Amino acid sequence: MNRHLTLVAVLCLACMYTNAQKNNPLINSAEAIQSGIKLYDDGKYKEALKEFQQVKAGDTNYVWALYECALTCSADSQYAQGIRYCEQALALTTERERAPELLTQYGSLLDYDNQQERSLKIFDSAIALYPAYTTLYVNKGTTLLRMKKYKEAEKVFQQALLINPYSASSHYKLGLCAINQGQVVPAFLSMVANLVMEPEGRFSLNAIAILDNIAKSKDDVMEEVNKRKEEPNENFRMIEQIVLSKIALDKNYKSIIDLDDPISRQMQVVFEKLSFDETDNNFWMQYYVPFYKKMFDEKKFENLVYYAFSGIDIKTIKDYNKKNKKELSAFVDEVVAYSNLIRSTRELKYSKRNPNGPLYYFSSGVLVGKGIARNNGEILTGPWEFYYPAGNIKGSGGYNDKGEKEGPWKYYHFNGQLKGDESYRNGKQEGAETYYYDHGVVSSRAVYKNGEPHGPHTTYFKDGSTKMTANYSNGKLHGVKKTFNETGVLHAVETYDNGKQSGPFKTYHNNGQLESEGAYVDDKVNGPYKAWYNDGVLSLEAQYVQDKVNGVLKRYFENGKPNTVETYNNGTLEGEYVSYYYDGQLYTKYVNNKKGKVSGDVQYLDKDGKLYYTFTFDEDKLKAARYFDKAGKQISLSETSKGKIDLLVYNADGTKKVATPYNAKGEIDGIQTYFYGSGKNKEVNPYVKGELNGEAASYFSNGQKKAVAQYVANKKDGYYTSWFLHGGKEEEGWYKDNMVQGEWLLYNETGNLIARTNYLNGELNGLKTSYWPNGIKETEDFYEMGTLLETVSFDTTGKVLHRVKLPNGSGKFTSVYLNGKPYGEGTYINGNLDGVFRHYYIDGSVQAIQCFKKGLRDSIFRTYHYGGKISSEGVYKLNEKIGTWKYYRPDGSLSQTEEYTAGKLHGKKIYYYKNGKVDAEVTYERGDRHGMYKKYSEEGVLAYQLHYEFDLPVGYSYLGRNNEPVAEIPFLRGSGKINALFPNGNSSVTVEYVEGQQNGQYKRNHPSGKLCLENTEVYGNSEDLMKEYYPDGTLRSVYTYQHDNLHGPYKEYNAKGILVEEGNQYNGDYHGEQRFYDDNGKLKQVRVYYFGQLLSVK
Incomplete structure (x- = not known):
C-alpha cells in the first residue's frame, strides 16, 4: 500500500505540565496514521506499527488504525498478530464502511498463516455481503492460486473482471491460472490486458516475463503444456501451435510495426489469427477477442503495443509515444469505452452487452446504482437499485416515465438493516413513512400527503421509547406536540396552529x-x-x-x-x-431609567441592614465602588481611569472576595482573582476582552493547587489536571471545545493509577480500563458513545476471568468474584441498566438490591451487611434520592438517618450512638449545611453547636452552667477556634476551623472530662491515628487514616479492654484479614479481603 517566581521555579512548573502532556498526549489520529503509512511505504514496518498503535480505542479513526496495523503485520510477516487486529476491528460496530477492506485483509492473513479453508470461508461470506468489492475476489482467487486450485481461481478472477475490467491484477492472475493449466493463448491474452490496464503496474514486469516465455516457448511453458489435463479451446488450438512453433520469430515473418521484439511479433500473429466466434462461450473469446480483433482490423495494433509497453525504458517506445500522444489518447478512449460497457452490463456475452438496457452506473469510478437512464443519465426510469461502493444495497425503488419517484422506496444502512420505508406518487411522497436505527429499532414514523408531512409524526429513542409526538397539516405543525426524555418522562407540551406555536x-x-x-x-x-x-x-x-x-x-x-x-x-x-x-x-x-440603565449611587446592604457597599453608575457603566465597615467607615475605593476599573470586591466582614479588571467596554480584561478569607488565592482566571483565555487555576485553602484548566474563548480547551489536598494527582486529561476528549487518567489518594478512560466529544467511547491499587488490571469496559458493549474482568494475575458482551448495549450483565463466584447480575437494554440489579456476597447471600429505569436508579435501594442484616435503605426517583434514608451497623442498630428532596439533602441528618441516643444532627437546605450542627455526648449532653450558612461555619455555641446556649462566638469567613464546655464546666471539644474545615488536633471529651476521641485533621482530611475511649478511659478503638481514608491497621475493644475486632484497610477498603473475637477474646471468624472484595469467610 502507498500510503514572582524564580526562574528555576518557573522552569520546573513548565516542565511539570509539559511532562504531564507528554505522558498523555492528545493524539491527532489522522496525522498518526498518515505518519505510519509513510513509514510503511518506506518499509519501516515496526516503526509504522508504533504510530498506528497510538490511536486509542474509541477514536473515530480507530478501526482505520487497526486495519493499517493488520496490513503492516502482513507486510512484516506477523500473520497471527495481524489476524488479531482484524478480528478486533471487525468486532466493533463503528466505521462499518471499512468492513470490506478489513475482511479482505483478514482472509489474506489467514491464507498467509496457512489457514486457507478459513480464509476461503471469510472471502465467501464477505463477497455475499459486498458483491462489488473487487479486491475480495482478487484475494480469494489468490488464495486458490496458492492452493494450486487453478480452475476454481480462474472462475473467481473472471467474476472480478466482469465487475471491474480495470483490475490489472485480475487480468494478470487470470493469466497465471491459464498458464498453470497449459492454456497458452488465454494466458497470452490476459497478460497483454494486464499491460494495457497498467503499463507500469505492480505486475507489469512479471507479465512481460511470462509473455516473453510464451513467445520463446521456453521450457517452463512447454512443461505446463505437456502436463495439461485439458486441451485448448478449439478456436485457440491452431493459434497456440503457431505461437509455440515460433514461426513469427523467423526473420522472414514481417513485423508490421517498427518495434521488432519476440513478444510484439507473437502478439501480431496471435491478433492476426484471432477470429471471434459468437457461439463460443469461452471467457477469453467473449471477453478479450472482440476488442483485440477490432484493434487489429482497424490498424490500431501499433498503438496497442506501444501503449502496453510504455512502462519499459526503450528509446523506440518512448519516441513513438512522445510523437503519437493524440493517437494513444484515442486508443485509451476505446479501451475505456469497451471496458465501461462490460462494467455497466456485467455481461460476458459480447452480443448481450446492451447499452440501452439496465446498466450499472458509476460516479468518479465508484458504483452508484443499477437501472435504466435516458438523456445521458439525466432521467431515471423503471426499477432502480442504489448501492454503497462495495455493492451492498443502499436503496431501491422505481421511477415513472418522467423520471419521478413512483411507488414504494426502501433505504438501507451499510450493515444491511432497513433504514427507511417511503412511498411516492408522481414524484411526491405519499402515505406512511418509517425510519429505523441501524440495529433495527424504529427511529420515526410519519404520514405524507402530496409531498408534505400530513398527520401524526412520532420519533423514538434508540431503545424504542417515544421521543416526540406531533401532528402535521399540509407540512406544518398543527395541534399538540409532546417531547419526552429517555426515561419516558414528559419533557414539554406545546400547541401549534398552522406551523406557529x-x-x-x-x-x-x-x-x-x-x-x-x-x-x-x-x-x-x-x-x-x-x-x-x-x-x-x-x-x-x-x-x-x-x-x-x-x-x-x-x-x-x-x-x-x-x-x-x-x-x-x-x-x-x-x-x-x-x-x-x-x-x-x-x-x-x-430605579432604572427609561432606557433601562442605572445612573447615580446604588447602595447594597448587609444582612444586618447596615451599608455594605455603594456602586456609582453612569448609564449602566460602573464608575466607582466603595466598601464600608460596620461602623460605616469606607475601607475600599475602586474608580475608573480612562474608562477602565480594577474592581476589588470585599465580603461584608471586610475580607477580600474577588479582584476583577474591567476595560472601557465593561468587559473583564486581565487576571480575575478570587480569595479565601485568609487572603490566599482561591481561583485565578485569565480573561481577554470578556472571554476566558489561557490557564485558569483553583487552589485549596492550604495553598495547594486544586485544578488547572486551559481555556479558549470561554471553553475548556487543552490539558486539565486536578490534585488532592495533599498534592497527589487526582485526574488528568484533555478538553476540546469544552468536552472531555481522548484518554483520561484517574488516580486514588495513595497515588495509584486506578482508571484509564477514553472519551469522544464528551461521551465514554472506546476502552475504559480499571486497575487494582497494586497496578493489576481489574476490568476493561468497551463503550460506544456512552453505551457499554462489552466488559471483561481479570484475576489477580491479569488473566481473563469473566467476559460479558452486550450487543447494541443489550443483554444480561453478570460479574464475578476473583474465584469465579457470582458477584452481580442485572439487565442492560440499549445501553441502560433496566430492572432489578443484585449484588451478592461470596456465599450467595444478597449484598445489595437496586432498581433501575432506563439507566437511572428508581424505587427501593437496599444494602446488607455480611450475615444478612440490613445496612442501608432508601428510595430513588429517577436517580434522585427522596424521603428518609437510613443506615445501620452490622449489629442492626441504627447509625444514621437523612432527609432528601429532589436528590438533595434537605432537612435533618442525624447520627446515632449504639445506645440509640443522638450523636450529632445537622440541618441541610437543598444540599448545603444551613442552620445548626449539634454534637452530643454518648450520655445525651450537648457538647457544642456550630452555626452554618450555606456550608460555611459562621459561629459556635455551647451550653452554659444554666443549660442555656451561651452567646454565639463568631467565626471569620469559616475560620475560628472552638473551645466548648459542658454545662458542668468540663471541656467538651477543642478544634480549629480554617476556611470551613477542621485543621489540627481534634479532641472531644466525655462529660466527666475524660478523653473521648482524638485525631488529627488537615484542612478537613483525617490523618494518622484516630483513638476513641470509653467513659472510664479504656481504649475503645484505634484507626489509621491517610488522606481522609482509613488506611492501615485498626483495632476495636470491648469495655473490658479485650480485642473484639482487628483488620487492615487500604485507602478506605478492607484488605487482607479481618478478625472477629468474642467478648472473652476467642477468635470466632476470619474474613479475607482483596482491596474491598470479600474473598472468603472462615
Whole structure:
C-alpha cells in the first residue's frame, strides 16, 4: 500500500505540565496514521506499527488504525498478530464502511498463516455481503492460486473482471491460472490486458516475463503444456501451435510495426489469427477477442503495443509515444469505452452487452446504482437499485416515465438493516413513512400527503421509547406536540396552529415536576409565565407581551422567599429593582431609567441592614465602588481611569472576595482573582476582552493547587489536571471545545493509577480500563458513545476471568468474584441498566438490591451487611434520592438517618450512638449545611453547636452552667477556634476551623472530662491515628487514616479492654484479614479481603 517566581521555579512548573502532556498526549489520529503509512511505504514496518498503535480505542479513526496495523503485520510477516487486529476491528460496530477492506485483509492473513479453508470461508461470506468489492475476489482467487486450485481461481478472477475490467491484477492472475493449466493463448491474452490496464503496474514486469516465455516457448511453458489435463479451446488450438512453433520469430515473418521484439511479433500473429466466434462461450473469446480483433482490423495494433509497453525504458517506445500522444489518447478512449460497457452490463456475452438496457452506473469510478437512464443519465426510469461502493444495497425503488419517484422506496444502512420505508406518487411522497436505527429499532414514523408531512409524526429513542409526538397539516405543525426524555418522562407540551406555536405550553424537569408554563400567540410568548424548581417551589413569575417581559417579574429562592422584584417595560428593565438575601433581608433597591440603565449611587446592604457597599453608575457603566465597615467607615475605593476599573470586591466582614479588571467596554480584561478569607488565592482566571483565555487555576485553602484548566474563548480547551489536598494527582486529561476528549487518567489518594478512560466529544467511547491499587488490571469496559458493549474482568494475575458482551448495549450483565463466584447480575437494554440489579456476597447471600429505569436508579435501594442484616435503605426517583434514608451497623442498630428532596439533602441528618441516643444532627437546605450542627455526648449532653450558612461555619455555641446556649462566638469567613464546655464546666471539644474545615488536633471529651476521641485533621482530611475511649478511659478503638481514608491497621475493644475486632484497610477498603473475637477474646471468624472484595469467610 502507498500510503514572582524564580526562574528555576518557573522552569520546573513548565516542565511539570509539559511532562504531564507528554505522558498523555492528545493524539491527532489522522496525522498518526498518515505518519505510519509513510513509514510503511518506506518499509519501516515496526516503526509504522508504533504510530498506528497510538490511536486509542474509541477514536473515530480507530478501526482505520487497526486495519493499517493488520496490513503492516502482513507486510512484516506477523500473520497471527495481524489476524488479531482484524478480528478486533471487525468486532466493533463503528466505521462499518471499512468492513470490506478489513475482511479482505483478514482472509489474506489467514491464507498467509496457512489457514486457507478459513480464509476461503471469510472471502465467501464477505463477497455475499459486498458483491462489488473487487479486491475480495482478487484475494480469494489468490488464495486458490496458492492452493494450486487453478480452475476454481480462474472462475473467481473472471467474476472480478466482469465487475471491474480495470483490475490489472485480475487480468494478470487470470493469466497465471491459464498458464498453470497449459492454456497458452488465454494466458497470452490476459497478460497483454494486464499491460494495457497498467503499463507500469505492480505486475507489469512479471507479465512481460511470462509473455516473453510464451513467445520463446521456453521450457517452463512447454512443461505446463505437456502436463495439461485439458486441451485448448478449439478456436485457440491452431493459434497456440503457431505461437509455440515460433514461426513469427523467423526473420522472414514481417513485423508490421517498427518495434521488432519476440513478444510484439507473437502478439501480431496471435491478433492476426484471432477470429471471434459468437457461439463460443469461452471467457477469453467473449471477453478479450472482440476488442483485440477490432484493434487489429482497424490498424490500431501499433498503438496497442506501444501503449502496453510504455512502462519499459526503450528509446523506440518512448519516441513513438512522445510523437503519437493524440493517437494513444484515442486508443485509451476505446479501451475505456469497451471496458465501461462490460462494467455497466456485467455481461460476458459480447452480443448481450446492451447499452440501452439496465446498466450499472458509476460516479468518479465508484458504483452508484443499477437501472435504466435516458438523456445521458439525466432521467431515471423503471426499477432502480442504489448501492454503497462495495455493492451492498443502499436503496431501491422505481421511477415513472418522467423520471419521478413512483411507488414504494426502501433505504438501507451499510450493515444491511432497513433504514427507511417511503412511498411516492408522481414524484411526491405519499402515505406512511418509517425510519429505523441501524440495529433495527424504529427511529420515526410519519404520514405524507402530496409531498408534505400530513398527520401524526412520532420519533423514538434508540431503545424504542417515544421521543416526540406531533401532528402535521399540509407540512406544518398543527395541534399538540409532546417531547419526552429517555426515561419516558414528559419533557414539554406545546400547541401549534398552522406551523406557529400558539396556545398553552408546559415544560417539565427530569423528575416529572412541572418546570414552566405559559402561552404563545403566533410564535411569541404572551400572558402570564411561571417557572418552578425541581421540588415544586415557585422560582419565577412574570407577564409577557409579544415575547417581551412587561410589568413586574419576580424571582424566588429555593426556600420560596423572594430573590428579586424587577419592573419591565416592553422587555426593558425599567423602574424599581429590589433584591433580597436568602432569608428575606433587603439587599438592594434602586430605579432604572427609561432606557433601562442605572445612573447615580446604588447602595447594597448587609444582612444586618447596615451599608455594605455603594456602586456609582453612569448609564449602566460602573464608575466607582466603595466598601464600608460596620461602623460605616469606607475601607475600599475602586474608580475608573480612562474608562477602565480594577474592581476589588470585599465580603461584608471586610475580607477580600474577588479582584476583577474591567476595560472601557465593561468587559473583564486581565487576571480575575478570587480569595479565601485568609487572603490566599482561591481561583485565578485569565480573561481577554470578556472571554476566558489561557490557564485558569483553583487552589485549596492550604495553598495547594486544586485544578488547572486551559481555556479558549470561554471553553475548556487543552490539558486539565486536578490534585488532592495533599498534592497527589487526582485526574488528568484533555478538553476540546469544552468536552472531555481522548484518554483520561484517574488516580486514588495513595497515588495509584486506578482508571484509564477514553472519551469522544464528551461521551465514554472506546476502552475504559480499571486497575487494582497494586497496578493489576481489574476490568476493561468497551463503550460506544456512552453505551457499554462489552466488559471483561481479570484475576489477580491479569488473566481473563469473566467476559460479558452486550450487543447494541443489550443483554444480561453478570460479574464475578476473583474465584469465579457470582458477584452481580442485572439487565442492560440499549445501553441502560433496566430492572432489578443484585449484588451478592461470596456465599450467595444478597449484598445489595437496586432498581433501575432506563439507566437511572428508581424505587427501593437496599444494602446488607455480611450475615444478612440490613445496612442501608432508601428510595430513588429517577436517580434522585427522596424521603428518609437510613443506615445501620452490622449489629442492626441504627447509625444514621437523612432527609432528601429532589436528590438533595434537605432537612435533618442525624447520627446515632449504639445506645440509640443522638450523636450529632445537622440541618441541610437543598444540599448545603444551613442552620445548626449539634454534637452530643454518648450520655445525651450537648457538647457544642456550630452555626452554618450555606456550608460555611459562621459561629459556635455551647451550653452554659444554666443549660442555656451561651452567646454565639463568631467565626471569620469559616475560620475560628472552638473551645466548648459542658454545662458542668468540663471541656467538651477543642478544634480549629480554617476556611470551613477542621485543621489540627481534634479532641472531644466525655462529660466527666475524660478523653473521648482524638485525631488529627488537615484542612478537613483525617490523618494518622484516630483513638476513641470509653467513659472510664479504656481504649475503645484505634484507626489509621491517610488522606481522609482509613488506611492501615485498626483495632476495636470491648469495655473490658479485650480485642473484639482487628483488620487492615487500604485507602478506605478492607484488605487482607479481618478478625472477629468474642467478648472473652476467642477468635470466632476470619474474613479475607482483596482491596474491598470479600474473598472468603472462615
